[in-house]
Amino acid sequence: MLVFSALMVVFAKHIIHSALWLALTLLCVATYFILLKAEYLAVVQLMVYIGAVVVLILFALMLTRMRIGETTNIVNSQVWAAGIVSVLLFWALGIIIYMTRKGFTWSSSDKIPVLSVKNLGSLLFSKYVLPFEIVSLLILGALIGSVVLAMKEKEAGHDQPKEEGK
Amino acid sequence: MSLGLFKIFISNFDIKLWYFILVSAILFCIGIFGVLTRRNLVQILMSVELILNAAMINFVAFSAYQKPESQLGTVFAIFIIIVAACEVGIGLAVILSVYRSKSTTDVSKINILKW
Numbered sequence: 001m002l003v004f005s006a007l008m009v010v011f012a013k014h015i016i017h018s019a020l021w022l023a024l025t026l027l028c029v030a031t032y033f034i035l036l037k038a039e040y041l042a043v044v045q046l047m048v049y050i051g052a053v054v055v056l057i058l059f060a061l062m063l064t065r066m067r068i069g070e071t072t073n074i075v076n077s078q079v080w081a082a083g084i085v086s087v088l089l090f091w092a093l094g095i096i097i098y099m100t101r102k103g104f105t106w107s108s109s110d111k112i113p114v115l116s117v118k119n120l121g122s123l124l125f126s127k128y129v130l131p132f133e134i135v136s137l138l139i140l141g142a143l144i145g146s147v148v149l150a151m152k153e154k155e156a157g158h159d160q161p162k163e164e165g166k
Numbered sequence: 167m168s169l170g171l172f173k174i175f176i177s178n179f180d181i182k183l184w185y186f187i188l189v190s191a192i193l194f195c196i197g198i199f200g201v202l203t204r205r206n207l208v209q210i211l212m213s214v215e216l217i218l219n220a221a222m223i224n225f226v227a228f229s230a231y232q233k234p235e236s237q238l239g240t241v242f243a244i245f246i247i248i249v250a251a252c253e254v255g256i257g258l259a260v261i262l263s264v265y266r267s268k269s270t271t272d273v274s275k276i277n278i279l280k281w
Contacts, residue, residue, distance in 0.1 A: 002189060002193065003189070003192050003193070003196075006192070006193055006196045006197075006216055007196060009196070009200065009212060009213070009216060010196055010199055010200040010203070010204075010213065015206055015208065015209060018209055018212060019208075019212065022212050022215065022216075025193075025216065025219070026215075026219065029219045029222070029223060032186065032189070032223055032226075033226060033243075035181065036186070036226050036227055036230040037230060037234070038226050038230065038239070038240050038243075040240065041226065041240050041243050041244065044244060044247055045247065048247050048251055049215075049247070049250075052251060053215065053250070053251060053254050056254055056255065056258055057208060057211065057212060057254070057258070059258075060208055060258040060261055060262065061208055063262060063265075064208070064261065064262070064265045064271050078202060078203060079203045081202075082198075082199055082202035082203045083199060083203075085198070085199075085202065086195045086196070086198045086199035086202070087195070089194075089195050089198060090191060090192065090195040093191040093194070093195070094188070094191065097184050097187055097188055097191065101182075101184045113234055113235065115234070115235070115237055119237065120237055120240055120241070123237055123241065124241060124244070128241050131245060135245055135248050135249070138248070138249065138252055139248065139252055142252035142253075142255055142256050143255070145256055145259070146255045146256050146258070146259035147259075149256070149259035149260055149262070149263050150258075150259040150262045150263065
C-alpha cells in the first residue's frame with residue numbers, strides 16, 4: 001500500500017493527484033509508526049505532515065496556478081537514466097539488507113514496549129533540551145525567512161503556517 | 167534474492183526489522199527517482215518529503231528494535247519532522263518568489279545561472 005501510493009506520487013499525471021497520493025503515503029508511514037509502538041509520532045505525523053505540509057503544498061500549487069488538466073511533459077528527459085540509477089541503488093540496498101539480515105533479528109515485534117508520552121516529554125525536556133531549543137531557533141529563522149521570501153512589494157504573500165505543537 | 171526474502175518472511179510471521187528497512191529502502195529509491203525526474207519544483211519537494219519519511223522509518227525502526235526504552239528514535243524523528251516542515255515552508259516561499267520572477271516552476275526553464 002505504501003509502495004503503491006509512493007509510486008503514484010512519482011508517476012501521477014496530475015500534480016494535484018500527486019499531492020493527494022502524497023497524503024496517502026504519509027498516512028501509511030503513520031501506520032508504520034503505530035506498528036512500531038510510537039503512537040505519539042504517528043499523531044504528530046498526522047497533524048504536521050498531512051495537516052500542514054500537504055495543505056501547504058496544495059496552496060503552493062494553487063498560488064502557482066497549476067492547470068488542473070495539465071499533463072504534458074511532466075518528466076524531463078533523464079527518466080531512463082534516473083530509473084537505472086534508482087534501481088541500482090535499490091539493488092545495492094537490497095543486497096546489503098539481505099547480507100545483514102541475521103543481525104536484524106535482535107528481537108521480535110512483540111517485545112517492543114509501549115512507552116508513554118510522559119516519558120518522551122520528560123526526556124525531551126531534560127536530556128535533549130539543547131537540540132530542542134536549537135530547533136526552535138531554526139523554526140523562528142524559517143518563519144521569518146519564508147515570510148521575507150514570499151513577501152511582495154505591496155502585499156505580503158501567503159504567510160507560512162509554522163507548525164510547532166511540540 | 168527476493169524469493170529468499172519472501173521465504174524468510176512467511177516462515178516466521180512476526181514483523182522483523184528488515185521488513186521496515188526494506189520498505190524504507192523502497193521509499194528512498196522512489197524518492198530519489200522522483201527528485202531526478204520531475205520537472206515541477208513542487209513535485210521535487212514532494213519527493214524530498216518521501217526521502218525524509220524513509221529516513222524517519224529507519225530511525226524509529228532501529229530504535230524500537232534495538233533499544234526501545236531510550237526512545238531515541240522517536241526524539242530524532244520529531245526533530246526530522248520539524249526540520250522537514252521548515253524546509254517545506256522555506257521551499258515553497260522560494261518557489262513562490264521564483265514563480266513571480268519567472269512565471270514558471272519548471273526547473274528546465276529556470277536557467278538564469280547558465281550563460
